[in-house]
Amino acid sequence: MSQHPQxxxxxxxxxxxxxxxxxxxxxxxxxxxxxxxxxxAYWNPDHQELYIFRLDExxxxxxxxxxxxxxxxxxxxxxxxxxxxxxxxxxxxREDTYIRPLAYRGGSGQRRFxxxxxxxxxxxxxxxxxxxxxxxRGYSACVSSWTRISDNVMPPRVKNISNYRxxxxxxxxxxxxxxxxxxxxxxxxxxxxxxGACVMLVRDGKLITPDVTQSILESITRDALIVLARQELxxxxxxxxxxxxxxxxxxxxxxxxTAAEITPLTSVDRxxxxxxxxxxxxxxxxxxxxxxFHGRSGARPNWRTPVGVAAAxxx
Ligand SMILES: *Cc1c(COP(=O)(O)O)cnc(C)c1O
Numbered sequence: 069m070s071q072h073p074q075x076x077x078x079x080x081x082x083x084x085x086x087x088x089x090x091x092x093x094x095x096x097x098x099x100x101x102x103x104x105x106x107x108x109a110y111w112n113p114d115h116q117e118l119y120i121f122r123l124d125e126x127x128x129x130x131x132x133x134x135x136x137x138x139x140x141x142x143x144x145x146x147x148x149x150x151x152x153x154x155x156x157x158x159x160x161x162r163e164d165t166y167i168r169p170l171a172y173r174g175g176s177g178q179r180r181f182x183x184x185x186x187x188x189x190x191x192x193x194x195x196x197x198x199x200x201x202x203x204x205r206g207y208s209a210c211v212s213s214w215t216r217i218s219d220n221v222m223p224p225r226v227k228n229i230s231n232y233r234x235x236x237x238x239x240x241x242x243x244x245x246x247x248x249x250x251x252x253x254x255x256x257x258x259x260x261x262x263x264g265a266c267v268m269l270v271r272d273g274k275l276i277t278p279d280v281t282q283s284i285l286e287s288i289t290r291d292a293l294i295v296l297a298r299q300e301l302x303x304x305x306x307x308x309x310x311x312x313x314x315x316x317x318x319x320x321x322x323x324x325x326t327a328a329e330i331t332p333l334t335s336v337d338r339x340x341x342x343x344x345x346x347x348x349x350x351x352x353x354x355x356x357x358x359x360x361f362h363g364r365s366g367a368r369p370n371w372r373t374p375v376g377v378a379a380a381x382x383x
Pocket of ligand 1: 106227235261262263264265266284285286287288289290324325326327
């Protein structure tokens with residue numbers, strides 16, 4: 069299958085991918101105020117079904133992102149959820165798929181700074197994105213020399229497109245310095261997150277993660293892992309400020325998010341984490357998450373929206 073879908077959804081209509089174009093003069097300031105969501109759907113070959121992970125929570129956050137950036141909400145979240153399911157059916161998506169709704173201000177964008185009101189335009193695009201959960205790969209991270217954006221700069225807790233310039237600088241620095249990825253400290257000098265994924269660590273059998281006032285994005289994967297760690301593994305989970313040096317002496321460290329899924333870190337700033345292997349709690353959480361994503365054991369059905377791909381073709 070090609071990397072672009074046959075159809076996408078734009079401003080109330082499903083349309084062919086080739087037909088959804090904008091004029092080149094729309095580039096530039098138009099996207100400064102945009103917000104987006106990143107959602108994954110997982111293919112279960114035994115069920116011949118595609119499951120969207122926590123669609124309700126993702127679209128609740130989409131609405132909160134629009135509200136914070138003062139974008140008028142022009143479609144109900146129920147309409148958008150239906151549009152997503154219909155789009156995956158139309159594209160006959162039978163593989164792990166990334167779904168990216170994007171909202172931005174329509175019109176000429178001449179006013180740049182003070183623009184409020186007007187209309188929001190919404191685009192929903194999908195593309196294949198295979199899972200890398202349980203790949204067995206450990207990643208190296210550094211602590212970035214950049215500081216994470218703070219709540220009085222731009223709202224870190226939502227998926228505001230402009231926020232990602234910060235994450236981009238962090239990612240580029242990490243790569244040029246020979247690391248796989250990076251963690252970022254907040255303005256208080258405490259560990260925030262990765263700029264595109266949250267972070268969790270294991271110390272003495274407890275799962276620890278920066279709380280939602282540490283300039284983190286309010287991650288749905290992080291929330292799912294907190295629930296799974298408590299309810300399935302009986303672990304104590306602590307949400308609190310985390311010091312940089314706690315990373316270095318942790319037994320296990322991993323990043324988590326829709327794109328990152330669980331990304332185990334086996335070194336931070338060249339300090340070996342634990343014994344340098346992926347730790348047992350990380351591994352167990354990967355298995356639990358993988359099961360929830362694919363609906364294998366049937367646990368937590370309210371976290372999955374079945375798309376009905378097979379039924380759509382039979383229709
Ligand atoms: C999307 C994102 C995450 C992870 O959030 P999920 O809801 O788990 O996908 C973490 N940090 C940033 C900056 C993000 O954009």
